[in-house]
Amino acid sequence: MKRSLSLSLITLVATGSALLGGCTETSSSPASAPSVVPEAAANQAAEAPRANTPRPQLAKTATMQLAVQDVPTAVRSAQAIVNREQGDILQQTESSGDSPSATLQARIPADRLETAIAAFRALGRVDTVNVQAEDVARQLTDLQARLTNLERTERALQSILDRATKVEDVLKVTERLSSTREQIEQLKAEQLNLRTRVAYSTITLQFQSQILGETALPAFAPELETAWRQSSQSVLLLIRSLLVAGVWIVAYSPLFLLLIGGGYGLLRYQQRSTTTSSDRRDQPPQQPQA
Secondary structure, three states, rough: OOOHHHHHHHHHHHHHHHHHHHHHHHHHHHHHHHHHHHHHHHHHHHHHHHHOOOOOOOOEEEEEEEEEEHOOOOOOHHHHHHHHOOOEEEEEEEEEEOOOEEEEEEEEEHHHHHHHHHHHHHHEEEEEEEEEEEHHHHHHHHHHHHHOOOOHHHHHHHHHHHHHHHHHHHHHHHHHHHHHHHHHHHHHHHHHHHHHHHHHHEEEEEEOOOOOOOOOOOHHHHHHHHHHHHHHHHHHHHHHHHHHHHHHHHHHHHHHHHHHHEEEEEEEHHHHHHHHHHHHHHHOOOOOOO
C-alpha cells in the first residue's frame, strides 16, 4: 500500500514538473520570436519584388533602307550575310526596270543582330536605320500562369472522366475536356511565338538603285547633306510665300487701283486749287473807270 502511494506521489510530481516546464517554454518562446520573425519577414519582403519582377524578354525588329549601285548583287551579298549569321530568309521581292529595287526580310539570332547590321552597312549608302525592342516578359508570365491553371483543370477533368459511369456525365466531361485542351494548344502556340520573337530578331532590308551620277557620300557628308536639304526647303518655303503674297496682291489689285486713282485725283485737285489761288494773287488790281 505504501509502495503504491509513493509511486502515485512520484507520478504526480513528474507530471507537475512536465507541465511547469511546458508552460515555461511556452511563455519564453513568444519573447524570443519577435527578434527572429520580423527579420525573416523583412528579408522576404525585400526578396519578394525581385522574385515577382520578370527578367526583360526583348523582341527586336529592325528596318534598313540602302541605296546601292547594283541591286541584285547587293541582295546576294545580304543573303550571304544572313546565312553567315545563322539566320533564315523569310521573304524576298525584287522589281526591275529603270529604277530596280528589292525587299529582303530575314530572321537572325538576337545576339547576332548588331553584327548583321554592321555588315549590311557595307553594302551601300545607308539612308535610314530603325531598331525597335518590345519587352514581352509580362506576356510570357501571364501565358504560363494560364497554362498552369488549364493543365490543372485538364487533370481534374481527366480524373472525373475516369470515374464517370453515366453516359451523360461522360459526354459532358469529354466536351469540357476537349475545350480545355484546345485552349491549352492555343496558349502554347502563343507562347512559342513569343519565345521565337525573343530568340530571333526580324530585320527588313529595302534596296534602292542609286541615281546615275550619284556617288556615295563620305563619312563627314551627312551634316552637309542635312544642311543642303534644310536650305533647299527654306528656299522653297520662301518662293511659296512670295507666290501666295502675289496671289493676294492680284486679288486686291482693283481696290488698290481705286485707292491710288482716288489719291491721285485728290492730289491733282489740290494742286489745281493751289495754282488758281496763286494766279489770282499775282494779278494786279483793276483801276476803277472814270
